[in-house]
Amino acid sequence: MALIAGLDLETTGLLGKDGTPGDQRIVEVCVQLWCLESRSRKLNFVQRIDPQRSITEKAQAVHGITAADLIGKPLWDEVAPKTHVILNKSIMTVAHNGVGFDAPFINGEFRRVGLSEVGPFLDTMLNGRFATPTGAVPSLEKLCFSCGVYYDHDLAHGADYDVTVMMECFFKALDWGWITLPSSVIRDAA
Template sequence: MRLIVGGDVETTGFDSEKGDRIIEVAFQIWDFDTRRKVKEIEQRINPLRTIPPAATAVHGIVLEDLRECPTWEKVAPIVAKALGLAKVFVAHNVMFDGPFIGLELARIGLEVPNIDSFCTMENGRWATPTGKSPNLGELCWALNVPYDPSKAHAAMYDVDCMMQCLWKGIDLGYYKLPIAA
């Protein structure tokens, strides 16, 4: 079984090296060959720090929503294990999600799994008339995947939309994952 993990995180900001933290993680683990979803992981996380209003404006999460949630130290082993099972990590902005997850795992002393990654955004330039990297809504529109902007930036919603786009993009020949070789 060749597993891939589609993932997304919501955070307190853009830079984990400067103290920003993951506040929501969502993964879907898929069998690449059968296209069967094997497992979902969705967890909100108490960052033990404030969430700036600019971040809340994006994802709608405030610290009060997270007070009873586990900390990253409790969630990180689950994240590391899920990534360790996969051959490829897929994200809509892998240059944000991948390093952020990796730095957060390393920060607490967990090994960062060495797997390939695939970015549906960077590899989705075909989806826009100007060739710019599409946001998730634009990618969904190009692939006729239903997308509700009012649900955007909820991690599992974004992963679900992204994975629908991934499979359609593979079928249409727009995407080729490193696992397919």
């Protein structure tokens, strides 16, 4: 059974100009493990995290997570090892805007606590250009529309919800031939 991970992060802010998290931190992580063959979800890990810093207004406006929501939550140092183990059970990680955000962010945060980087990543935003008439990169909402997956604005930008609908889109696009797996992943799945 080949496992594919779906990943989404909610953070205190954006990556720096150098492409690293800098002093920004993860406030919520969701990792789901899915069986490539059966398209069934095998694990759903969702954890909010105390970032030990403030959340930028822009980030809070997107995900709606406040500092008060994170009181008493574990620190990344405690959550990182479990997240790392789960991601390493998969042959590939799928993330929407994964190449531009999730991969560098989580790998930067893994390095910060002494863990190795994870990958490879497949980015449903970069690989989802089929979802827009002009070939532009799609929002998750546009990707869902193209794949016939219902997108609920009230639940959007919650890491668990975003991973669930993204993986539904990923598997539909994979089955329809709109997204293909990298050859290294196909070898690992065999």
